[in-house]
Amino acid sequence: MTEPVLSIEDLSVSYATASGSVHALSHVSLEILPGRVTGIVGETGCGKSTLAHAIPGLLPVPAAQVRGGRIVYRGIDLTKLPRWKLPMVRGTGIGMIFQEPLNSLNPAFRIYDQVAEAIRIRRIRERGAGATHPEGAPFDYSRPESPSTAATLTRPILPGGAVQEHLKTRGLHDPSMHDEVIEALTLVRINDPETIVRLYPHELSGGMRQRVMIAQALSERPSLLIADEPTSALDVTIQAQVLTLMKELIDELHTSILFISHDLGVIAEIADDVGVLYAGRLVELGPVAEVFERPRHPYTRALLHAAPSRFKDEGPLDSIPGTVPNLARLPMGCVFHPRCAFARENCPADPAPPLRPIGTAPAGEHRTACWHAEEVT
Amino acid sequence: MTDAACEPLLETTSIAKYFPLPVSARDWLGRTPARSIHAVDQVSLTVRSGETLALIGESGSGKTTFGWLVARLHEPTQGTIRFRGQDVTHLSGSALRAWRRNVQIVFQDPVGSLDPRLRVWQIVSEPIRAQLPLRRAAVRERVAELLPQVGLPSDCLDQYPHEFSGGGRQRLSLARALSINPSLVVLDEPTSALDVAVQAQVLNRLVGLQRERGLSYLLITHNVATVRYAADRVAVLYVGQLIEIGPVRAVLTQPVHPYTKALLAAVPVPDPKRRRARYRISGEVPTLINPKPGCRFAPRCPFVIERCRVEDPLLRPVAEFPDRLVACHRAEEVGSIPPETLIGSGPAPPDRPPSN
Numbered sequence: 001m002t003e004p005v006l007s008i009e010d011l012s013v014s015y016a017t018a019s020g021s022v023h024a025l026s027h028v029s030l031e032i033l034p035g036r037v038t039g040i041v042g043e044t045g046c047g048k049s050t051l052a053h054a055i056p057g058l059l060p061v062p063a064a065q066v067r068g069g070r071i072v073y074r075g076i077d078l079t080k081l082p083r084w085k086l087p088m089v090r091g092t093g094i095g096m097i098f099q100e101p102l103n104s105l106n107p108a109f110r111i112y113d114q115v116a117e118a119i120r121i122r123r124i125r126e127r128g129a130g131a132t133h134p135e136g137a138p139f140d141y142s143r144p145e146s147p148s149t150a151a152t153l154t155r156p157i158l159p160g161g162a163v164q165e166h167l168k169t170r171g172l173h174d175p176s177m178h179d180e181v182i183e184a185l186t187l188v189r190i191n192d193p194e195t196i197v198r199l200y201p202h203e204l205s206g207g208m209r210q211r212v213m214i215a216q217a218l219s220e221r222p223s224l225l226i227a228d229e230p231t232s233a234l235d236v237t238i239q240a241q242v243l244t245l246m247k248e249l250i251d252e253l254h255t256s257i258l259f260i261s262h263d264l265g266v267i268a269e270i271a272d273d274v275g276v277l278y279a280g281r282l283v284e285l286g287p288v289a290e291v292f293e294r295p296r297h298p299y300t301r302a303l304l305h306a307a308p309s310r311f312k313d314e315g316p317l318d319s320i321p322g323t324v325p326n327l328a329r330l331p332m333g334c335v336f337h338p339r340c341a342f343a344r345e346n347c348p349a350d351p352a353p354p355l356r357p358i359g360t361a362p363a364g365e366h367r368t369a370c371w372h373a374e375e376v377t
Numbered sequence: 378m379t380d381a382a383c384e385p386l387l388e389t390t391s392i393a394k395y396f397p398l399p400v401s402a403r404d405w406l407g408r409t410p411a412r413s414i415h416a417v418d419q420v421s422l423t424v425r426s427g428e429t430l431a432l433i434g435e436s437g438s439g440k441t442t443f444g445w446l447v448a449r450l451h452e453p454t455q456g457t458i459r460f461r462g463q464d465v466t467h468l469s470g471s472a473l474r475a476w477r478r479n480v481q482i483v484f485q486d487p488v489g490s491l492d493p494r495l496r497v498w499q500i501v502s503e504p505i506r507a508q509l510p511l512r513r514a515a516v517r518e519r520v521a522e523l524l525p526q527v528g529l530p531s532d533c534l535d536q537y538p539h540e541f542s543g544g545g546r547q548r549l550s551l552a553r554a555l556s557i558n559p560s561l562v563v564l565d566e567p568t569s570a571l572d573v574a575v576q577a578q579v580l581n582r583l584v585g586l587q588r589e590r591g592l593s594y595l596l597i598t599h600n601v602a603t604v605r606y607a608a609d610r611v612a613v614l615y616v617g618q619l620i621e622i623g624p625v626r627a628v629l630t631q632p633v634h635p636y637t638k639a640l641l642a643a644v645p646v647p648d649p650k651r652r653r654a655r656y657r658i659s660g661e662v663p664t665l666i667n668p669k670p671g672c673r674f675a676p677r678c679p680f681v682i683e684r685c686r687v688e689d690p691l692l693r694p695v696a697e698f699p700d701r702l703v704a705c706h707r708a709e710e711v712g713s714i715p716p717e718t719l720i721g722s723g724p725a726p727p728d729r730p731p732s733n
Contacts, residue, residue, distance in 0.1 A: 043572035044543070205661050235435035236599065240643035240657055262572065265645025289649040306577040307647055308606035311626055312429075312584060317606060319577035323542060 004031040005224050005256045006055065006094075011069035011079075013050050013059065022327045024050040025280045027069070029355070032224060037250060037257045039271030039288065041264060041303075043324060047280040048260045052228040054079075055258070056094045057086040073224070092122055095222030099229035101209035105201040111212055112197035115181045118216045184219040185212070189245055207238035211245070218253065226258045231266060243269055264307060268292055276300045279325050279335040285355060286366030296358045296368040296376050298340045334371070342372050385459075386593050387424040387447060387480075387561055392456030393417055394442050398666065414665045416442040418617040419456070421692070424561060429587065429594040431608035431625065433601065433640070437662050439617040440597045441485065444563045447595060448482045449473060478508050481554035482563040487546035487570060491538040497524075498534040500549060504557045519556070526589075527552045528582050544575035548582070555586070561593045568603055580607055601644045605629055613637050616665060616673040619692060623701035633695055633703045633712040636674045672706070680711050 013025040025047045032038045042048050053059050055071055057078060071078040078089065090096070098104045105114055185193035188211040201209055210230060217225060227246075231239040247270060250257065261267050267274055267288065274291050276284040276299065284297040295301040305318040322339040325331055331338055337347035355367040358374075370376065395413040403409075417439040424430045432440045445451045447458065449465065457466045460479060468476055481504065484490035491500055498520045505516055521531040527548040538546055547567060554562050567583065568576040584607060586592060596607055604611055604625065612622040613634065621634040632638045639658040660677040672678070675685040690704040695712055705711070 043574065207661055235662070236601075237435060237639060237643045237658055238661065239645070241659070243645070244657055263645060264573070264647035268647045268649045269645045292647060292649050303573060304647060306574045308577065308580060308602040311605060312607060312609065316581045316584070317577040319581060320574040323544075323575075324572075 002033055005034050006032045007072045009070045012067040013054055013064055014067050015064050020328050023280050028282050030275055032256050032258055034256055035254045036272040037259055037270055039267040039274040040260045040277060041267045042277035046277040048277055049228055052226050052260050056090045091220040095217035095220055095225045097213050097217050097227045097230045099232050101213045104213055107201055111199055112181055115184055115216050116177050118219045119180050122220045184215040188215045206234050210242055224256045228260045281335055284368045290366045296373040297370045298342045298376055299336050301376055342375055384426050385423040386426045388459040390421050390457045391419045392446055393419055393454045394446055394451055395454045412667050415617050415668055420619045422612055424593055424595055427591050427593055428609040429596055429607055431596040431604040431611045432614055433604055433611055434614035435599060435662060438614040440614055441565055444565050444597045448480050448563050478557045479559055480561045481559040483550045483554045483567055485565040487550050491546060493538055496535050501552045501556055508557050523552050523556055543570050547579055563595045565597045620704045633698055633708050634705050635678045635680050635711060680707055
């Protein structure tokens with residue numbers, strides 16, 4: 001079995017609120033294998049974004065706290081990494097693409113500067129690690145790093161007239177940088193990069209901004225890319241273009257992706273493996289074809305059936321009765337049992353069911369957290 | 378309900394809405410002709426009594442503006458709106474207020490369209506209080522009767538909107554629209570903010586209410602799945618123009634216009650087996666500011682010919698497809714090509730930044 005790029009072991013995250021502690025993630029275990037796209041699907045408030053933010057240490061501490069578990073990336077536990085070392089992991093190691101590209105791009109800088117910034121950071125890192133590695137890409141995260149290197153990476157952008165001077169000193173304007181920026185934008189199929197680099201984010205359309213975001217994330221050559229609803233703000237034809245682009249880039253660059261979406265269709269389109277989150281728990285995990293064709297958790301099954309796929313004269317849609325539970329007051333036992341069509345007396349009585357192998361997929365790849373999974377067909 | 382004998386409830390004729398752009402001093406001195414955003418351009422369609430007409434299109438296609446025009450929340454630049462045969466385009470004052478009880482609207486944003494300082498009964502009864510001289514107790518009683526019909530408990534009269542989930546707020550918005558028994562409800566993206574399970578609940582309720590009350594809906598959405606389930610007929614808008622209209626089953630299974638084909642092919646389907654190279658169109662939605670003549674889809678269309686770039690295609694019936702109107706010069710030739718066989722894309726236009 002291949003070594004996973006990232007393994008999440010028994011991760012629990014909770015938020016402290018006025019009404020008590022909210023368990024956003026409970027005992028989530030997940031492995032992301034190299035070169036594969038792992039999709040995470042779930043409804044609003046199921047903990048998708050908490051998972052995406054927990055991995056690179058972007059949770060809003062102290063409100064959010066990792067209550068237990070480990071996130072192992074290249075042999076080190078990211079949850080134990082001191083905060084000043086996290087910038088070493090972000091970007092070059094783990095890249096991120098967010099839902100709303102306008103909020104993620106700096107409105108005060110041209111596209112050129114924003115993409116060049118990412119390349120500059122990669123170069124600094126390569127200088128640190130390149131001596132020991134011919135390709136310069138992998139960075140030795142376990143090595144003790146001096147706080148000053150981390151400070152260089154996170155140096156704030158200066159205000160006012162100092163900005164231009166500051167950018168010059170960062171080596172943003174040398175010709176090799178220019179070529180690399182153009183190359184990064186060409187990679188994401190932007191047709192006229194020479195014009196685009198001179199524009200500001202507000203001058204681009206949503207699809208173009210998302211391409212710039214992808215270019216920025218990929219130009220740091222991450223080994224893992226976390227995409228949190230990257231196409232949800234886009235129109236459907238533009239979404240189709242961006243998804244096609246991402247699929248092509250996966251084949252070209254062999255990056256592993258953690259792809260988070262609420263849209264079952266998007267996940268079916270792009271993911272190799274899929275994990276279904278419900279109320280902060282992973283209820284089903286497996287290869288996408290297996291999970292979508294033979295869902296073995298009642299929630300996954302209900303979610304797939306709720307998608308409107310019939311015409312009005314063909315009878316009402318199947319919906320899931322009830323509502324998503326309040327994460328501060330989760331039901332006893334299996335969190336889905338109050339809404340479940342397959343629930344029995346033991347579901348609320350027993351502790352929450354663990355993920356267990358099921359079905360015919362080899363090596364226990366398809367796993368579900370349901371006591372009565374054999375009956376779910 | 379789809380048969381053509383149904384009387385038209387609402388009819389628009391070549392309706393248009395242009396939003397003028399501000400004229401700068403330089404434009405004025407240089408005598409630059411005034412520019413405007415052509416949000417809705419010469420759209421003629423009919424909503425029949427008791428049916429759901431879905432308007433589908435991407436952002437900027439003029440769907441919402443059309444909904445607002447129909448509800449008389451925007452003044453049309455040209456064209457006429459007829460309601461039950463009566464011209465309502467230029468109603469004003471008390472006549473307009475009296476007419477408003479016929480058409481109500483459920484706004485896109487369920488958070489922004491509910492006043493956070495009002496209680497449920499006040500929100501839901503706003504149209505009643507505007508139209509009917511009823512006492513407070515009578516109003517509360519009517520609201521309490523109405524809430525269970527949209528799937529809310531009748532004892533939440535004194536709660537505030539923030540106490541409701543997204544689906545609950547959408548139901549409040551719906552209850553408000555239904556409170557004075559309108560005959561047409563404009564539903565502007567009624568489920569786009571909702572999760573799929575909640576969306577199914579709301580759609581089921583909408584269809585149920587239509588059957589109980591004989592309502593007509595103008596359903597404005599970008600979501601093809603919603604249209605499939607909720608609509609009787611579907612109208613496709615592209616950059617402010619109507620490009621195809623027809624019965625829902627026929628349009629979704631056999632789209633004629635190249636844009637409709639592309640739109641339907643782009644919808645992700647939750648079925649990993651269908652994952653393959655599919656028909657994709659390149660480029661982005663063009664600008665709405667003083668659009669050039671010719672078909673607006675021409676720059677992205679894989680079937681484009683010279684005629685498309687110079688001559689506006691008119692909405693016309695296509696022989697092989699009954700009850701269908703399509704605005705495409707080559708409708709007969711491209712109509713029967715299934716989207717599955719169109720792999721790849723048309724001529725790649727340069728990625729131009731939108732001209733401001």
